[in-house]
Amino acid sequence: MLTDTVFAVVDLDGNGYITVAEVEQISPELAAGEVGDYISKWPNGISRWWFHRALETFDVMSFVDLNDDGLIAYSEVSEYISQDIFAYIDMNGNGVVDCEDWARITEPYAAAEGEEACGTRDMLALIVNGVFRFVDLSGNGEVSFNEVYLLAGEDTEIVFGLLDRNNDDVITEMELFVLLESIPLNIVNVLDMDADGSFQRDEVSFVPDLLFLLLDRNHDDVLDCTDAPDAPPEGEEEGEGEVVIEGEEPPIEGEEPPVEGEAPVEGEGEPVETPCPLPTVSLGDAIDITLPYVDVNGDGGVSLDEIQAIYPGFEQSWFDEIDLNNDGVASRSELLGLVTILHVYGDLVFLIDMNGDRLIQYEEVDGYIGQSEFDYLDNNGNGVVDCEDYAALLPDPEGEEPPVEGEEPPVEGEVPVEGEGEVVIDACPLPPVYVEDVVAIGMPYVDINDDGGISMEEIAAIYPDFDASWFTLVDTNDDELVTPDEILSIVGILPVDRDLVLLVDDNDDRLIQFNEVSAYLEEDVFDSLDLNANGVWDCEDLAGLLPPMEGEEPPVEGEEPPMEGEEPPVEGEEPVEGEEPVEGEGEGDVGWGWVPFPGNGALSARLVRLLQGLFVEMDADGDSALTYEEVASVLPLPENLFVMLDADGDGLLTHDELNTARRRLIESYGEPLIQVIRTITGAAEGNFYLPGTPVTVTLQLLKQGADLLNSLDLMEVIPEGWTITLVDKADAQVSLKSDPAGQLIHFEWEAPQAFPITVSYTVTPPADAKGMQTILGQAGYDILGDVVSGEIIPTVIAALLDVMEAHSADSNHDWRISLRELLRVIQLFNSIGYHCFPDSEDGYAPGAGDIAECLNHLADYNGDWIIDLSELLRLIQLYNSDSGFYYISDKTEDGYMVVPF
Numbered sequence: 001m002l003t004d005t006v007f008a009v010v011d012l013d014g015n016g017y018i019t020v021a022e023v024e025q026i027s028p029e030l031a032a033g034e035v036g037d038y039i040s041k042w043p044n045g046i047s048r049w050w051f052h053r054a055l056e057t058f059d060v061m062s063f064v065d066l067n068d069d070g071l072i073a074y075s076e077v078s079e080y081i082s083q084d085i086f087a088y089i090d091m092n093g094n095g096v097v098d099c100e101d102w103a104r105i106t107e108p109y110a111a112a113e114g115e116e117a118c119g120t121r122d123m124l125a126l127i128v129n130g131v132f133r134f135v136d137l138s139g140n141g142e143v144s145f146n147e148v149y150l151l152a153g154e155d156t157e158i159v160f161g162l163l164d165r166n167n168d169d170v171i172t173e174m175e176l177f178v179l180l181e182s183i184p185l186n187i188v189n190v191l192d193m194d195a196d197g198s199f200q201r202d203e204v205s206f207v208p209d210l211l212f213l214l215l216d217r218n219h220d221d222v223l224d225c226t227d228a229p230d231a232p233p234e235g236e237e238e239g240e241g242e243v244v245i246e247g248e249e250p251p252i253e254g255e256e257p258p259v260e261g262e263a264p265v266e267g268e269g270e271p272v273e274t275p276c277p278l279p280t281v282s283l284g285d286a287i288d289i290t291l292p293y294v295d296v297n298g299d300g301g302v303s304l305d306e307i308q309a310i311y312p313g314f315e316q317s318w319f320d321e322i323d324l325n326n327d328g329v330a331s332r333s334e335l336l337g338l339v340t341i342l343h344v345y346g347d348l349v350f351l352i353d354m355n356g357d358r359l360i361q362y363e364e365v366d367g368y369i370g371q372s373e374f375d376y377l378d379n380n381g382n383g384v385v386d387c388e389d390y391a392a393l394l395p396d397p398e399g400e401e402p403p404v405e406g407e408e409p410p411v412e413g414e415v416p417v418e419g420e421g422e423v424v425i426d427a428c429p430l431p432p433v434y435v436e437d438v439v440a441i442g443m444p445y446v447d448i449n450d451d452g453g454i455s456m457e458e459i460a461a462i463y464p465d466f467d468a469s470w471f472t473l474v475d476t477n478d479d480e481l482v483t484p485d486e487i488l489s490i491v492g493i494l495p496v497d498r499d500l501v502l503l504v505d506d507n508d509d510r511l512i513q514f515n516e517v518s519a520y521l522e523e524d525v526f527d528s529l530d531l532n533a534n535g536v537w538d539c540e541d542l543a544g545l546l547p548p549m550e551g552e553e554p555p556v557e558g559e560e561p562p563m564e565g566e567e568p569p570v571e572g573e574e575p576v577e578g579e580e581p582v583e584g585e586g587e588g589d590v591g592w593g594w595v596p597f598p599g600n601g602a603l604s605a606r607l608v609r610l611l612q613g614l615f616v617e618m619d620a621d622g623d624s625a626l627t628y629e630e631v632a633s634v635l636p637l638p639e640n641l642f643v644m645l646d647a648d649g650d651g652l653l654t655h656d657e658l659n660t661a662r663r664r665l666i667e668s669y670g671e672p673l674i675q676v677i678r679t680i681t682g683a684a685e686g687n688f689y690l691p692g693t694p695v696t697v698t699l700q701l702l703k704q705g706a707d708l709l710n711s712l713d714l715m716e717v718i719p720e721g722w723t724i725t726l727v728d729k730a731d732a733q734v735s736l737k738s739d740p741a742g743q744l745i746h747f748e749w750e751a752p753q754a755f756p757i758t759v760s761y762t763v764t765p766p767a768d769a770k771g772m773q774t775i776l777g778q779a780g781y782d783i784l785g786d787v788v789s790g791e792i793i794p795t796v797i798a799a800l801l802d803v804m805e806a807h808s809a810d811s812n813h814d815w816r817i818s819l820r821e822l823l824r825v826i827q828l829f830n831s832i833g834y835h836c837f838p839d840s841e842d843g844y845a846p847g848a849g850d851i852a853e854c855l856n857h858l859a860d861y862n863g864d865w866i867i868d869l870s871e872l873l874r875l876i877q878l879y880n881s882d883s884g885f886y887y888i889s890d891k892t893e894d895g896y897m898v899v900p901f
Contacts (some may be wrong), residue, residue: 003048003051003052004183004184005890006018006051007048007051008179008182008183008184009023009024009026009162009183010026012025012162012165012385015045016047016048017020017042017044017045017046017047018039018046018051019039019044019045019047019131019555020036020039020040022045023035023036023039024036024163025158026158026161026162028705028706029703029706029755033110033753034708038054053521059754060407064076064077069563070098070850071096071097071098072096072097073095073096074086074090074095079626079758080151084680087815088190088191088193089101089105089190091104091105091189091190091193091195091891092198096757099612103190104186104189104191104195105185105186106184106185107120107186107189108184108186109121109124109181109186109188112225118225118228118231120180120186120188121195121231122190122225122228122229122230122231123192123199123225124177124180124188124231125177125227125228125229125230125231125232126186126215126223126228126229126538127187127188127191128173128176128177128180128217129173129215129229129354130207130211130580131176132173132176132356133211133214133215134208134211135147135148135151138504140280140507140508141172141173141349141356141358142170142171142172142351143163143170143171143172144169144170144508145160145169146508147508148160148163148171152375153720154671154702154704156638162179162410162750163175163179164174165178165179170472172356172454172891174232177231177232177542178232181502184668185497191203191204196227196752197224197225198222198223198224199223199224200222201221201222204223208819209818209819213819215227218438220550222592227372229354229355230354230355233598240588254688258399263791270454271730273382275359275382275386275387275388276387276388277357277358277359277386277387278349278353278358278359278360278385278386278387278390278418279387279390280349280506280544281348281349281390282348282519283335284519285348285394285519286348287332287335288332288394289377289390289393289394291332291335293310293376294306294307294310296578298307298788299329300331300332301329301330301331301332301478302329302330302869303328303329303330304316304319304328307319310369310370310373319894320826320827320830320831322335322561322783323830326830326832331586334726346870352364352432354502354699357624359384359386360384360385360386361383361403362374362383377389377393379392379393379586380392399626407640408497427511427534427536427538427540428538428539428540429509429510429511430505430510430511430512430537430538430539430542431539431542431667432501432666432667433500433501433542434500434666435488435500436659436663437542437663438500438548439484439487439488440484440546441529441542441545441546443484444530445462445525446459446462447456448461451481452481452483453479453482453483454481454482455480455481455482456468456471456480459471460556461762461841462521462522462525462857463521464849472519474486474487482808485655488655488659491847504516504517509536511536511537512537512538513535513536514526514535517681529541529545531544531545533542534896538773545569557864562859584745587678587874591597591638591639591640592638592639593636593638593639593718593739593741594636594638594739594741595638595640595715595743595778595792596715596778596780597713597778597779597780597789597790598638598640598789598790599789600644600789601780601788602638602789602790602792603641603645603661603665603792604645604665604791604792604793605662605665605666606793606794607637607641607790607791607792607793607794608645608658608661608662608665609635609662610633610635610658610774610794610796610900610901611626611645611658612655612658612662613796614634614635614772614796614900615655615658616889616891616892616897617634617772617889617891617897618630618631618633618634619682619891620633622891624654624655625652625653625654626652626654627651627652628651630860631653634772634774635774635776635794636717636741636742636776641792644661645657645658647661647662652719668826671704672704672790672791673703673704673705673707673781673783673788674702674703674704674712674779674781674790675701675702675703675704676699676700676701676714676777676779676790676793677699677700677702678698678699678775678777678793678795679697679698679700680695680696680697680795680797681695681696681697682695682696682797682800683695683800684800684814684815685814686815686816686884686885686901687774687795687796687797687798687901688797688798688799688800688815689764689765689769689797689799689800690765690799690800691765691767691768691769691770692764692765692766692767692769693764693800694725694726694763694764695762695763695764695765695797696761696762697716697760697761697762697763697775698758698759698760699714699758699759699760700756700757700758701714701755701756701757701758701759702755702901703755703756706782707783708751708753708780708784709749709750709751709752709782709783710750710751710781710782710783710784711748711750711781711782712748712749712752712757712781712782713746713747713748713749713779713780713781714732714746714747714748714777714778714779715744715745715746715747715778715779716744716745716747716761716775716777716801717739717741717742717743717744717775717776718743718744718745718763718775719743719765719773719774719775719779720741720742720743721765721766721769722742722763722764722769722773723743723763723764724736724743724745724761724762724763724767725762725763725764726761726762727745727759727760727761727762728759728760728761729759730757730758730759731748731749732747732748732749732757732759733747733748733749733750734746734747734748735748743763745761747759756780757771765799769799771798771799772796772797772798772799772887772899773796773797773798774794774796774797775794775795775797776792776793776794777792777793778790778792778793778794780792795901796899796900796901798887798899798901801887801888805880805888807858807875807886808842808843808844808857808858808859808861809821809822809824809825809842809857809858809859809875809894810886811824811841811842815885815886815887815899816884816885816886817875817878817879817886818879819879822875822876822879824841824842825857825867825872825875826872828846828859828867829868829871829872831846831847832847832866833846833848833865834846834847834857834860834866834867835847835849835850835851835865836849836850836851836852836853836854837849838853838854842857851865858894858896859871859872859874859875859894861893861894861895862875871894874894878896878898881898881899882898882900883898883899883900883901885898885899886898886899887899
């Protein structure tokens with residue numbers, strides 16, 4: 001099996017031999033080491049036979065079957081996998097991996113037989129489809145290098161090289177399916193723990209709730225054969241099939257080929273026009289198409305009766321979630337509000353296009369609409385909904401002239417050039433753009449009277465359809481002006497804590513064309529922001545639109561900007577001619593504390609993000625600024641780093657200074673040579689500990705490139721009062737010492753070569769430990785005689801609290817708000833009141849009733865027995881958190897906070 005697995009993954013050209021070049025594409029370190037040396041003995045690569053002989057020599061089984069009993073117990077592999085993963089592999093639940101488990105794990109994928117609805121190949125197709133829905137952010141049916149990078153990080157080159165089998169720089173569902181099917185590891189059997197041919201929620205609890213709902217086509221809360229797309233025919237690889245003779249048209253899908261020798265019937269055999277694929281379809285487009293059809297009385301919205309006339313299964317509770325103002329009509333703006341709750345961004349086609357051909361067949365939507373509704377959408381009657389149907393269904397844009405007959409439309413995404421034949425100006429791609437950037441750019445444009453805030457009238461002048469209820473929500477001090485701080489204060493409510501370019505850049509070129517943002521602004525506004533007038537928004541436009549950062553002077557005309565990575569001179573400092581500046585000199589009395597490798601490289605975006613996440617908790621006096629003492633009371637931040645972040649030197653850190661620092665760090669980020677990954681195994685899922693109970697901290701050190709290190713050091717700072725009870729040092733020299741910052745663990749390696757390196761240690765918090773604590777660490781290394789300082793890596797760990805302190809919305813008390821729990825609160829919100837009902841899961845029921853027998857719901861933090869919009873959005877903020885977890889806080893209105901794990 002291991003031989004088959006390695007060849008399925010590493011033999012990229014499928015010729016039955018593994019070459020050094022193929023190994024290098026996956027792991028340059030292996031290719032440059034002993035593995036590469038061994039394989040190089042065979043000029044054409046090592047064959048399967050020789051590889052299998054090598055594995056027999058190494059006796060791989062002995063590495064995991066330590067007691068040589070032919071069974072694998074968890075204790076024998078606990079160093080490599082978690083208990084949860086072992087439970088998946090131990091399929092018969094007898095505590096060991098034995099021959100029964102092995103038979104199921106290695107069972108080949110099978111198609112349906114007899115009366116079976118589908119086989120494990122179909123369920124594998126469902127898994128692949130789910131992976132694509134999660135990773136394909138642009139929704140174009142292909143996964144790009146950038147989309148993989150968001151998940152794989154430094155391993156992207158390896159992962160992408162493995163999956164992009166035809167080297168066309170994109171990954172398709174077929175490529176992923178073919179690779180997974182070729183590996184002799186039956187993922188379907190591993191996940192299907194009860195062997196019932198379906199995936200229950202608890203079997204795939206790692207799947208996000210929204211993704212599960214999208215895959216569950218028949219809404220029965222189970223993923224099974226009825227939800228699975230058709231698997232590719234057995235043995236067919238992407239691009240395989242009948243050879244098409246040059247000049248011969250391939251048969252239309254579903255068309256029977258003519259019988260050999262049979263005379264064609266007159267009129268038959270004429271070329272049939274191939275359906276054209278659908279372009280990107282946004283939620284707004286879908287609403288514009290369907291609203292006129294559903295809105296029978298033409299009042300601009302849809303009632304429950306109008307929806308149920310087409311979709312009888314549509315439930316009242318679903319409608320209540322959409323109808324935010326409870327007027328019995330769901331308006332276009334209310335329908336668009338689903339974006340916030342359900343994260344429905346970008347292209348909708350990929351949500352229902354099960355076979356990835358960007359054509360919608362009736363079978364793909366028969367769970368939602370009837371045949372008559374589908375026929376209405378199929379305007380050209382060719383049996384699918386294609387680009388022609390889409391164009392016919394969309395209302396004509398206001399003021400747009402129809403094309404002249406015979407005139408070719410412009411190619412999608414093509415930038416029109418003034419004067420035909422002129423050279424298109426090269427456009428530079430956009431860097432990551434964050435909410436703070438958009439606010440900084442948009443504020444001066446909207447704030448017409450330049451009073452530092454925007455009024456409802458100023459917004460309406462640009463966006464007449466803007467819903468005033470959103471303005472009221474953001475205007476927290478009710479002064480009828482919305483300031484940048486008020487806008488940024490609700491950013492956590494919306495799922496936009498990432499590069500905003502990804503949300504609108506449909507063709508993934510990191511340039512914004514007008515058609516990609518036409519749903520949000522007028523063309524004259526777009527043109528005013530296109531400063532270099534090349535027809536797209538690019539990096540030059542962004543640089544010209546962004547205001548100078550705090551304390552940054554605009555460049556003097558003719559002055560050369562600093563080289564990339566070059567530090568700007570310190571204000572007022574005169575460098576001595578010919579003298580190299582000494583790192584850390586000239587910084588007064590402040591120091592680096594516990595940090596073994598001082599320097600600017602110690603500051604990381606993750607550390608700044610942690611300061612932002614804990615800002616309210618640290619701000620003891622509530623003045624919206626942090627002193628060093630306030631910061632040091634929560635985490636042992638070296639004072640020099642505080643000084644580096646304090647841009648104006650006033651001894652206080654503000655939100656603006658942290659936002660500016662984080663943006664700089666993100667824009668200048670380069671992949672570190674040594675990456676440190678820290679994981680916590682404690683009292684529960686998430687970084688939780690129980691006072692007096694040991695916690696295991698595992699560190700994995702990854703290395704880029706083939707250059708050898710002279711030495712490698714890793715320092716860990718443990719909270720004061722915690723005791724170190726066990727260290728697994730992995731050939732490192734280890735020393736322990738006490739420090740005012742806490743307990744220090746120092747790992748040191750001389751000339752390490754084998755990576756990744758994994759070390760772990762066990763710490764025990766005091767019996768009276770409470771609240772959130774922070775573990776900090778830093779790596780440093782000597783390469784070619786240069787000592788390099790790594791980033792300081794923070795990890796928050798929190799005391800596991802009694803379930804009585806959990807949020808009322810968190811009905812299973814796991815310190816996370818799930819989608820199902822959020823929708824329950826939305827139901828209470830829509831009922832304009834709620835009451836006690838002890839027989840329900842959360843103890844409440846919608847509508848007015850008895851309120852004497854229970855306390856108010858904790859989402860209702862003003863205690864009026866009505867959950868209003870601001871209270872609902874606060875819960876959505878907890879739901880949308882990066883970590884997925886929340887915690888108690890005495891600094892917030894509702895008593896909870898997003899915990900920055």
